[in-house]
Amino acid sequence: MPHLDTIGPNKLPITLHSGEGALLWDTGGRTYWDFYGGHAVTILGQGHPTWVAAIEQQARQLSFFTQLADVAIRTKAADSVCAFTKMHTCWFVNSGAEANEAALKMARKATGRSVIVAMEKGFHGRTMGALGVTWKYRDQHAPAHGTTRFVPYGDIDALKEALTDDVAAIICEPMLGISGIVEPPAGFLKQAVDLAHANGSVFIADEIQSGMGRTGLPLETHRENLAVDIVSVGKSIGAGFPVAAVLMTEAIAQTVSPGEHGTTYGGGPLACAAVQATLDVLEKEGLMAKATTLGTVMRNTLIELDGVVAVRGAGAWIGCVLDRPARPVVDALRDQGFLVGTAGDPHVLRLAPPAVMPEYAVHLLADAMRGVLSAS
Numbered sequence: 271m272p273h274l275d276t277i278g279p280n281k282l283p284i285t286l287h288s289g290e291g292a293l294l295w296d297t298g299g300r301t302y303w304d305f306y307g308g309h310a311v312t313i314l315g316q317g318h319p320t321w322v323a324a325i326e327q328q329a330r331q332l333s334f335f336t337q338l339a340d341v342a343i344r345t346k347a348a349d350s351v352c353a354f355t356k357m358h359t360c361w362f363v364n365s366g367a368e369a370n371e372a373a374l375k376m377a378r379k380a381t382g383r384s385v386i387v388a389m390e391k392g393f394h395g396r397t398m399g400a401l402g403v404t405w406k407y408r409d410q411h412a413p414a415h416g417t418t419r420f421v422p423y424g425d426i427d428a429l430k431e432a433l434t435d436d437v438a439a440i441i442c443e444p445m446l447g448i449s450g451i452v453e454p455p456a457g458f459l460k461q462a463v464d465l466a467h468a469n470g471s472v473f474i475a476d477e478i479q480s481g482m483g484r485t486g487l488p489l490e491t492h493r494e495n496l497a498v499d500i501v502s503v504g505k506s507i508g509a510g511f512p513v514a515a516v517l518m519t520e521a522i523a524q525t526v527s528p529g530e531h532g533t534t535y536g537g538g539p540l541a542c543a544a545v546q547a548t549l550d551v552l553e554k555e556g557l558m559a560k561a562t563t564l565g566t567v568m569r570n571t572l573i574e575l576d577g578v579v580a581v582r583g584a585g586a587w588i589g590c591v592l593d594r595p596a597r598p599v600v601d602a603l604r605d606q607g608f609l610v611g612t613a614g615d616p617h618v619l620r621l622a623p624p625a626v627m628p629e630y631a632v633h634l635l636a637d638a639m640r641g642v643l644s645a646s
């Protein structure tokens with residue numbers, strides 16, 4: 271097979287050919303409702319006309335120039351992202367892991383310290399720095415930055431104990447995404463941010479999966495008005511165009527020296543056109559409000575099903591906890607034309623549909639799930 275398969279047995283046994291909105295078609299012409307959102311990415315759905323037109327137009331106007339020169343669309347998109355997220359400075363990169371690499375590096379520089387405190391079951395990517403703070407890979411790769419101290423997600427006492435005076439940063443998702451949309455205990459995030467600051471450490475919110483509208487807010491950390499120092503965003507920010515960003519306070523931005531960090535492709539004009547178009551569509555079509563409503567419909571509908579023991583998450587980002595292993599349910603739903611995701615927790619279905627998913631499709635999914643759960 272010419273393209274390396276890094277997925278293995280979890281690989282979907284379909285070949286996708288096309289898509290429109292929340293629908294996908296495989297090469298055999300079968301239709302699927304995409305409740306997986308292409309891995310929590312396609313917040314606008316497939317082929318949104320505004321997004322397509324913006325990329326097409328930018329490709330004609332100025333297809334590429336690196337950060338050596340300012341590019342009008344990059345300046346505009348960075349302004350828009352900062353206004354949207356209420357962060358001071360934006361730095362565009364190409365992927366979520368790359369954003370976290372930069373975030374960790376900036377936290378180390380800003381504090382002159384090297385220890386990172388990360389969460390058990392947290393996920394931050396698969397490059398060497400990001401791997402070093404990702405729970406799943408802790409035994410396979412030594413942290414590239416020195417020491418990572420893992421604490422159980424939501425355990426404020428363990429966090430207090432871990433925060434010694436050599437800690438550069440706490441890195442934390444506002445809900446554990448890959449692990450199954452796990453919500454923190456009430457007040458945990460606020461206390462964690464306060465503890466970080468009292469300790470002279472930086473708080474990095476990894477909002478690569480949760481951020482840029484997915485939970486019905488610009489950032490999930492806005493829910494509690496958290497004063498985070500760095501936020502990494504990806505996925506929804508480009509709605510399918512490969513782009514991510516490190517968002518930071520003015521204080522962090524001032525610690526970055528010229529030449530210290532760089533990227534050839536990060537902030538390329540096509541990526542920035544995609545970001546700007548995504549933000550424009552989110553606003554014009556009221557998609558954050560739609561994501562919120564969709565989340566309410568998913569929660570209310572799915573919790574009624576026999577076999578569903580809990581539904582958690584916010585907006586278009588839902589973890590549906592089953593009383594049985596999720597994998598056979600995922601497979602059966604796919605056969606009936608619904609793509610849903612699995613999670614680190616083997617009993618969880620992970621739903622991250624485009625915000626344009628129609629509400630009636632949630633009821634179609636629930637009908638299909640009712641049949642699958644009663645048959646298994």
Ligand SMILES: Cc1ncc(COP(=O)(O)O)c(C=O)c1O
Pocket residue numbers: 365366367368370393394395396443447448476477478479504505514
């Ligand atoms: C919370 C979180 N952080 C980081 C990443 C890594 O992003 P990428 O795959 O774009 O490198 C992911 C990807 O799923 C993620 O969910």
